[in-house]
Amino acid sequence: MATLTGIHWLGHASFRVEAEGMVIYLDPWRLEPGKKADLILVTHGHHDHLSPEDIAKIAKPDTVIVCAAPYVNQLKGDVRPISPGQVQTVGAARIEAVPSYNTNKPNHPKSAGNVGFILEIGGQRIYHAGDTDLIPEMADIDCDIALLPVGGTYTMDAEEAAEAVERVKPQIAVPMHWGGIVGTREDVERFQRRVVERTAGEVQVVVMQIEA
Secondary structure, eight states, X not given: OOOOXXXXXXXXXXXXXXXXXXXXXXXXXXXXXOSOOSEEEEOXXXXXXXXXXXXXXXXXXXXXXXXXXXXXXGOOSXXXXXXXXXXXXXXXXXXXXXXXXXXXXXXSOGGGOOEEEEEEETTEEEEEOXXXXXXXXXXXXXXXXXXXXXXXXXXXXXXXXXXXXXXXXXXXEEEESOSSSSOOHHHXXXXXXXXXXHHTXXXXXXXOOBOO
């Protein structure tokens, strides 16, 4: 049974995962100084996902950064490029990069090489979709927990995100990319309703509270 224990939403698309003795951040942005990272995952180069200033707050000398390949030159340290379809292992974490792109807007073209991540750790597969629209490749995603953008404008909106849940079939779906730059509580509530309708209540939607 999937559990969100050890998974912390830090606002927007930023998360901290603590499992198997590791501290892992995904797209850290607008952080308060906090727990130091063993591993940092970066989906793409936009400032609200790739933030050298925020990475500096949580990095230590042996922190590993796995970053979408086109953007590695924007970061310093042990930075390892990754592209869709590739897999890396860092400590107890298995990291699989999957496609993440827009289909009907220009902000995140497929050609940019942006990624989503499937982070496998502690017996769970956690899918962080990055900044993406509803894309055909989601039908191939195998995960227990899906962290999905719902804010629209630059990513899927709530309706599309609910369809993504239907394709991905996680046990738990968590809305992200809302409450900051774009996306409102109304988007989240619409996402919740549509997921219940599309999955007959089989997928649990959890609206996380921002943690430090």
